[in-house]
Amino acid sequence: xxxxxxxxxxxxxxxxxxxxxxxxxxxxxxxxxxxxxxxxxxxxxxxxxxxxxxxxxxxxxxxxxxxxxxxxxxxxxxxxxxxxxxxxxxxxxxxxxxxxxxxxxxxxxxxxxxxxxxxxxxxxxxxxxxxxxxxxxxxxxxxxxxxxxxxxxxxxxxxxxxxxxxxxxxxxxxxxxxxxxxxxxxxxxxxxxxxxxxxxxxxxxxxxxxxxxxxxxxxxxxxxxxxxxxxxxxxxxxxxxxxxxxxxx
Numbered sequence: 499x500x501x502x503x504x505x506x507x508x509x510x511x512x513x514x515x516x517x518x519x520x521x522x523x524x525x526x527x528x529x530x531x532x533x534x535x536x537x538x539x540x541x542x543x544x545x546x547x548x549x550x551x552x553x554x555x556x557x558x559x560x561x562x563x564x565x566x567x568x569x570x571x572x573x574x575x576x577x578x579x580x581x582x583x584x585x586x587x588x589x590x591x592x593x594x595x596x597x598x599x600x601x602x603x604x605x606x607x608x609x610x611x612x613x614x615x616x617x618x619x620x621x622x623x624x625x626x627x628x629x630x631x632x633x634x635x636x637x638x639x640x641x642x643x644x645x646x647x648x649x650x651x652x653x654x655x656x657x658x659x660x661x662x663x664x665x666x667x668x669x670x671x672x673x674x675x676x677x678x679x680x681x682x683x684x685x686x687x688x689x690x691x692x693x694x695x696x697x698x699x700x701x702x703x704x705x706x707x708x709x710x711x712x713x714x715x716x717x718x719x720x721x722x723x724x725x726x727x728x729x730x731x732x733x734x735x736x737x738x739x740x741x742x743x744x745x746x747x
Contacts, residue, residue: 500615506679507608514601516562518609521571522553529568530559537592538658549573556617557586560609562593562602569594572606576619582672585621586614599632607641611675620675625652625668627661628719628739629697629712634669635734642680643673644747645729648719664701665709667716669729682747684730689722689741691715691729 511518521530527549534543552575553559562570570593577587588610593602614622626633628648637643647670656666693715694700694708701708719729719739727741 500612503608503612503615503675507605507612510601510605510608511562514562514605516564516569516602516605518605519561519563520553520613521559521561521568524550526553526559526561526568529561530571530573533568533571533592533594534590536594538660541658544573558613560606560613562606564597569597570602570606572603572610574610574622574624577623579621579623582621582623584619585623586610586619588622588624591624603636604640608679611673611679615675622671622673622675624671624673625649626671627664628667628669628715629693631693631695631697631732631734631737634693634732634737634739637671637673638729638732638739639681639734640679641673642677642682643671644682645669646672646723646744648716648723650716650720663705665712667712669719672728682730684740684742685746687730687740687742688725688727689718689739691718691722691739691741693737693739695737 507518527546530549531543531546557575559571559573561568572588573590574586574588577585579585591603591606626637649668649670651665652668653666656662694711697708722741726743728744728747729739730742730747731740
């Protein structure tokens with residue numbers, strides 16, 4: 499399984515024009531910080547020593563290199579979930595702004611998957627803003643993860659360049675690594691929840707409508723989860739979540 503997982507990751511990296519490698523040195527930590535700043539601005543950055551400590555403790559970040567430069571990374575740490583037990587919490591995935599939407603993030607997530615399987619970890623969790631349709635498609639469509647929890651204002655007020663002024667609502671992802679990556683086709687769908695296709699544009703042009711949309715989506719997700727459903731798929735064209743009973747996944 500793990501050799502197949504690495505083959506898949508390296509093939510995705512080759513398609514994206516990058517090389518995957520573990521980031522374990524002080525210089526690697528500095529490279530992570532540069533990508534972090536380019537993505538979120540100089541806001542509550544992880545101290546370099548914490549990045550080094552993560553790698554030393556077995557939570558090695560993975561990087562994507564092109565022309566000798568680290569242009570993306572994925573970073574997380576081992577955690578314990580009350581229901582699932584040992585898992586990896588994937589906290590950050592970023593690439594330089596001018597290198598986005600080229601498959602680099604996908605290759606990095608596949609590297610994270612392969613590394614977890616090498617360590618005997620079979621589940622990864624992370625959070626994402628349910629209003630951002632491209633992230634929903636990436637997580638639920640391309641990777642084939644599900645989202646089984648919704649949290650309003652999970653991180654509280656955030657001041658980075660991407661999230662400032664927004665309520666930090668988050669879906670919590672559950673990515674089962676033994677299943678090959680790819681979209682799911684649930685046997686039954688009990689709810690659909692639509693989001694704006696380009697929420698960032700709506701937020702910039704009409705903040706009031708954007709906030710109303712966030713409230714609507716939050717209420718719909720809370721209702722669906724309260725009835726035992728989870729988000730199992732995302733239609734990128736219609737910008738719509740499909741929710742089904744957890745037992746059907």
